[in-house]
Amino acid sequence: xxxxxxxxxxxxxxxxxxxxxxxxxxxxxxxxxxxxxxxxxxxxxxxxxxxxxxxxxxxxxxxxxxxxxxxxxxxxxxxx
Numbered sequence: 001x002x003x004x005x006x007x008x009x010x011x012x013x014x015x016x017x018x019x020x021x022x023x024x025x026x027x028x029x030x031x032x033x034x035x036x037x038x039x040x041x042x043x044x045x046x047x048x049x050x051x052x053x054x055x056x057x058x059x060x061x062x063x064x065x066x067x068x069x070x071x072x073x074x075x076x077x078x079x080x
Contacts, residue, residue, distance in 0.1 A: 047055070
C-alpha cells in the first residue's frame with residue numbers, strides 16, 4: 001500500500017467512527033445507564049361507610065331476587 005492509500009483508509013475509518021458516534025448520540029445512546037421507567041402504583045381510597053352500606057344493600061337485594069325466582073319456579077330453598 002502506498003502512503004496515500006493508507007491515509008485515505010485511516011480518514012475513512014475515522015469518518016465512519018464519527019458518523020456512528022453522532023448517530024448513537026442522536027438515537028439516545030447510553031440506554032444501559034438509565035433505569036427503566038416505573039409506573040406509579042395505583043392508590044385506592046377506602047370505601048366510605050355509606051358506600052359499604054349501599055354495596056351490602058345491593059348484595060342483599062340480589063340474594064332476595066334469587067330467592068323469589070326460585071320460589072316462583074316452585075323450587076324450595078334449602079336451609080340448614
